[in-house]
Amino acid sequence: MKPILEVKNMTMDFGGLRAIDNLDLFIDKGEIVALIGPNGAGKTTFFNCITGIYTPTSGDVFIDPDGDGKKERINNLKPNLVTRRGLARTFQNIRLFSSMTVLENVMIGCHAVTKAGILGAIFRGPSTKAEENLIVEKSYNILEKIGLAKYVNELAVNLPYGAQRRLEIARAMATEPFLLLLDEPAAGMNPQETLELDALIMKLRDNEGISILLIEHDMKLVMSLSERIYVVDYGKKIGEGTPEDIRSNPVVIKAYLGEEIEEDA
Amino acid sequence: MTVKNELIKSILASIWFMFLTFPIMVIKVNTVTDTVEWRWYNMAVVGIGSFFISMLWRYLIRKKEEGSKKEKKDTVGPVQRILQDKKYFLPGIGAALLFTIFFPHIFSMYQTNIMISALIYVMLGLGLNIVIGLAGLLDLGYVAFFAVGAYSYALLNLHYGVTFWIALPLGGLIAAFFGIILGYPVLRLRGDYLAIVTLGFGEIIRLVLENWNEFSFGPSGIANIPKPGFFGFELSLQATTTFTFYIIVLLVLFTIFVINRLQNSRIGRAWSALKDDEVACQAMGIDKAKTKLRAFALGATWAGMGGVVFAAKTTFINPASFTIWESVIILCTVVLGGMGSIAGVMCGALLLILLPEYLRDFGEFRMITFGTVLVLMMVFRPGGIIENVRNTYKFEKSSQS
Secondary structure: OOOOEEEEEEEEEEOOEEEEEEEEEEEOOOOEEEEEOOOOOOHHHHHHHHOOOOOOOEEEEEEOOOOOOOOEEOOOOOHHHHHHHOEEEOOOOOOOOOOOEHHHHHHHHHHHHOOOOHHHHHHOOHHHHHHHHHHHHHHHHHHHHHOOHHHOOOEHHHOOHHHHHHHHHHHHHOOOOOEEEEEOOOOOOOHHHHHHHHHHHHHHHHHHOOEEEEEOOOHHHHHHHOOEEEEEEOOEEEEEEOHHHHHOOHHHHHHHHOOOOOOOO | OHHHHHHHHHHHHHHHHHHHHHHHHHEEEEOOOOEEEEOHHHHHHHHHHHHHHHHHHHHHHHHHHHHHHHOOOOOOOHHHHHHHOHHHHHHHHHHHHHHHHHHHHHOOHHHHHHHHHHHHHHHHHHHHHHHHHHOOOOOOOOHHHHHHHHHHHHHHHHHHOOOHHHHHHHHHHHHHHHHHHHHOOOOOOOHHHHHHHHHHHHHHHHHHHHHOHHHHOHHHOEOOOOOOOEOOEOOOHHHHHHHHHHHHHHHHHHHHHHHHHHHOOHHHHHHHHHHHOHHHHHHOOOOHHHHHHHHHHHHHHHHHHHHHHHHHHHOOEOHHHHOHHHHHHHHHHHHHHOOOOHHHHHHHHHHHHHHHHHOHHHHHHHHHHHHHHHHHHHHHOOOOOOOOOOOOOOOOHHHOO
16 A cells, blocks of 8 residues: 655755754554654654645655555645645644634634635525534534533633643544644643543544554653654654664664763763 | 822822923023023922822722722623623614614704714724734725725726716725735735835825826815715705715625624634634635735725725815824724724724814814823723624534434
């Protein structure tokens, strides 16, 4: 089977700083893949490059939602168009629409897959009404799946921290993605919430058939969830493989823990 | 203890003011006799006056802070509650409608004319409210679209004899087109930078109108613009005024209807998402450029139509009617009334336009009063007269079958 996301030789320079250096990565359908690395390794930059917030200096990003070999290059697409192609993401620092309710946040996610225009909004014909009802119903169903249905009419900012993170996932789900990019979904969560998140991500993959690429620092979560792990440091890939491979990879351990200093050096 | 503190602060303030005003209020040089007059009496007035004003100010601030501590939970003010309660809302609207219908028959033509200008500003305020209140884009050159509308009618009529009723939608469309022209280059900007560029755009339009004599007849303007026609009948001046009044009332109602619909639609949601967080908004698949341009175009449309009515009402336009000052007034109506709130903006526009008209006797103090009121409003009611409570979608379990 062909990979659904393929990144080839991606490089991103900010002036003289090379944030991502010749990175290769692929994700197969239905996989959960983790991208780990020390702080400042370029993980979030990598996400931003894939989702169109930055345009990579060189390299290619291909997607192939059906896995049938028809690749599409998405390098220069605007973020909204990338989302419409089926790549949804969450943010490291929570970016919810704070003046809106939980339901409305998810309804915004439906924006990509609906199309009522100005005239539709003004005259509110039957098709617009039907679409609105559909959006509400769909949003509520997603909230139920993610386990946020009890907060439906609350303002998004009033939610507990863990729930806000899950709402970001719910919102991303509303865009009907085939690949979900999660940027530190467990950051700031307590152990109980992290366990729930683990179960949720598994459920999304198993029930919805969504592939997942996540950045995470919580090693327990990474090891239990992911099938493959990429390790980056200073923008370079320094390791790749199953959780077992990574755990025993000396280069990775060096990047994370540092090297022993020779006493006579 | 605290009272003592406040007293000391007020005394210090009054001393400071006495010192500041000393040269102009106390010393007076009599150039004829070459003597200096010391007017200590004035100093006492300044001192005592500023002491009491300072005390009052402190008292009000303190009361406000206590109030905000106490009722943080209850954010819905009394006005909103009345607006939401059908029991008060419907009779209120009915009374307002009756009053508007009979307004031109009860009051003189002068009053009706003032009301027409005020309603034009209501329309402008509501239009700008789309751009600022809903989409969160600070536009300081809004009057440019008003000018575009007015000149569209005046010029189309002059050259091609286009009547009011055709010019009305045309003016809206042309203004919307200009909205897109302005919107396109400023897509990347927001906040202060956007404000500066829009400010410049407003000035460009005015300067072009002022200097391009062949096109717009320069500062001398265009006269003899026909008033709105009524199926070809000749109407007396009184009747035309009444007719114009009804036209603008209908237009305002239409504006309210459309904005209300837009607010609670997919586009309205996209606007408020854009206002909250641009990056997240794009990540949700919303086209930032398209959404912003829609806001600019839809906002400008109302200004354009308002401009057509303005030109028809005054029958004479020149660039002096479209200065930056007008933009500021329209912005004030939105901010003072309550950003995003339709009722608030209407209230703000009526207040800001009608008050100065009826306060004409105050003459030179008009602007000072105006400034003071604005400052006080921002301190004590930062959300505006009628603060906007976003119409959130209430989900009910039963609606799901």
